[in-house]
Amino acid sequence: MKYVDEYRDADLARKTAAEIQRVVTRAKKDGRVSEDRPWTIMEICGGQTHAIMHFGIDQLLPLEIELVHGPGCPVCVTPLEQIDKALAIASRPDVIFTSYGDMLRVPGSGRDLFTVRAAGGDVRVVYSPLDALKIAQNNPDKQVVFFAIGFETTAPANAMSVVQAKALGLTNFSILVSHVRVPPAMHAILGSPTNRVQSFLAAGHVCAVMGYWEYPEIAEQYHAPMVVTGFEPLDILQGVLQTVQQLEAGEAEVSNAYQRAVTFEGNKPAQAVIERVFQECDRKWRGIGTIPLSGWCLRPEFAEFDAENRFDVEAIQPEESPLCIAGLVLQGLKKPDECPAFGKECTPEHPLGATMVSGEGACAAYYRYKRDAVL
Amino acid sequence: MCLGVPGKVIEIYDTEGLKMGKIDFGGVVREACLAYVPEIEVGDYTVIHVGFAISQLSEDEAQATLEILNELADLQEEFGPEPGADPGQTLPST
Numbered sequence: 001m002k003y004v005d006e007y008r009d010a011d012l013a014r015k016t017a018a019e020i021q022r023v024v025t026r027a028k029k030d031g032r033v034s035e036d037r038p039w040t041i042m043e044i045c046g047g048q049t050h051a052i053m054h055f056g057i058d059q060l061l062p063l064e065i066e067l068v069h070g071p072g073c074p075v076c077v078t079p080l081e082q083i084d085k086a087l088a089i090a091s092r093p094d095v096i097f098t099s100y101g102d103m104l105r106v107p108g109s110g111r112d113l114f115t116v117r118a119a120g121g122d123v124r125v126v127y128s129p130l131d132a133l134k135i136a137q138n139n140p141d142k143q144v145v146f147f148a149i150g151f152e153t154t155a156p157a158n159a160m161s162v163v164q165a166k167a168l169g170l171t172n173f174s175i176l177v178s179h180v181r182v183p184p185a186m187h188a189i190l191g192s193p194t195n196r197v198q199s200f201l202a203a204g205h206v207c208a209v210m211g212y213w214e215y216p217e218i219a220e221q222y223h224a225p226m227v228v229t230g231f232e233p234l235d236i237l238q239g240v241l242q243t244v245q246q247l248e249a250g251e252a253e254v255s256n257a258y259q260r261a262v263t264f265e266g267n268k269p270a271q272a273v274i275e276r277v278f279q280e281c282d283r284k285w286r287g288i289g290t291i292p293l294s295g296w297c298l299r300p301e302f303a304e305f306d307a308e309n310r311f312d313v314e315a316i317q318p319e320e321s322p323l324c325i326a327g328l329v330l331q332g333l334k335k336p337d338e339c340p341a342f343g344k345e346c347t348p349e350h351p352l353g354a355t356m357v358s359g360e361g362a363c364a365a366y367y368r369y370k371r372d373a374v375l
Numbered sequence: 376m377c378l379g380v381p382g383k384v385i386e387i388y389d390t391e392g393l394k395m396g397k398i399d400f401g402g403v404v405r406e407a408c409l410a411y412v413p414e415i416e417v418g419d420y421t422v423i424h425v426g427f428a429i430s431q432l433s434e435d436e437a438q439a440t441l442e443i444l445n446e447l448a449d450l451q452e453e454f455g456p457e458p459g460a461d462p463g464q465t466l467p468s469t
Contacts, residue, residue, distance in 0.1 A: 001401035003381040015448035128426025156411055157427040205379045208430035260437035261422055261430045270411040
């Protein structure tokens with residue numbers, strides 16, 4: 001397929017990896033691998049974590065480069081409280097609850113949306129929030145709720161659903177919002193006293209929407225280079241190469257290795273609709289805690305579409321599994337296979353934490369692609 | 376969830392005031408909302424994410440990236456890896 005196959009060329013990948021090897025100088029002391037800490041590069045996006053594991057890109061890189069997996073897995077960071085609210089709303093007989101598929105197996109306090117469905121709840125997977133709107137139009141006697149989670153990538157779609165609901169005069173549609181944003185997470189990671197991340201592969205599709213005009217300030221403040229990076233193997237290798245070149249040169253710029261899809265300004269029409277519908281708010285990240293102004297909530301003009309206003313779901317006390325270390329994994333402080341429960345009490349079939357569930361969760365990536373090494 | 380997929384616009388139409396289209400993903404055709412790529416035309420490529428086009432792909436930039444990588448590969452052929460570099464780097468078999 002065009003724009004995919006040409007970025008999976010194995011020969012070019014090997015040669016790009018060799019170029020990365022060439023520009024890394026730390027290896028060259030006495031011809032042996034340096035005992036210094038390696039260059040640590042965090043890929044923010046869980047989609048990239050899976051691509052890295054799937055194509056074995058981590059194994060192509062020299063030992064001096066460590067890829068650390070970031071919090072960019074929307075399903076993983078959606079706070080337990082919001083999942084428990086979703087479970088409470090989805091259990092109501094007058095509700096059709098709609099969600100991206102990944103959310104159904106994410107454990108809340110003791111159960112998930114599949115359990116609610118098995119108990120008779122009307123829980124439906126949709127591909128797009130516009131599908132949820134259609135369900136609302138076709139079921140005027142039901143309340144249709146869409147679980148509006150995600151980073152900046154899903155925000156244009158989720159925002160458009162309430163703009164359309166308003167335009168169509170729909171009174172039986174609402175969204176349960178749990179939106180998060182990348183730049184505040186970058187601040188939280190780089191500003192942490194335990195931080196070990198030196199640079200970022202910035203998530204290509206987040207930047208397709210938002211551009212990367214928010215990043216130079218962060219790169220400068222923490223002296224951390226960032227490279228906007230795509231999702232195919234050659235994209236990721238190119239992102240790593242540009243990052244290492246900067247690390248070696250002591251630079252901290254923001255560059256773009258995904259120019260076919262990303263511009264500095266980003267997608268202006270999408271940003272305008274996000275701005276119209278959402279405003280910044282404090283947001284709790286599952287396993288990490290509250291990050292100031294790291295989320296988006298509905299503006300007062302769209303409050304009528306807020307499921308939290310429409311249904312009485314306050315005062316839920318969530319309970320997290322005591323075995324799960326997902327929070328440390330999401331901050332890049334632990335690798336999934338350092339968890340005692342990994343592959344034992346916690347598997348994709350019986351996940352203790354969201355990172356083992358999602359198609360973008362780091363634990364799920366380790367389980368799926370490295371199972372021979374671990375089990 | 377951030378894994379947008381590139382596809383080719385093969386049809387554009389309007390549904391309830393929204394610009395919509397049919398997108399061909401290497402043979403699989405699905406509907407997507409094109410409201411955020413107002414200038415896109417039939418035959419153009421776009422990245423689709425949860426049913427919405429979020430970016431119009433630039434043919435020129437796509438070509439430029441591949442050319443940079445190819446030039447880099449040519450240089451490697453010409454000069455070879457630096458002495459002391461680990462020769463054992465190969466693609467995994469899986």
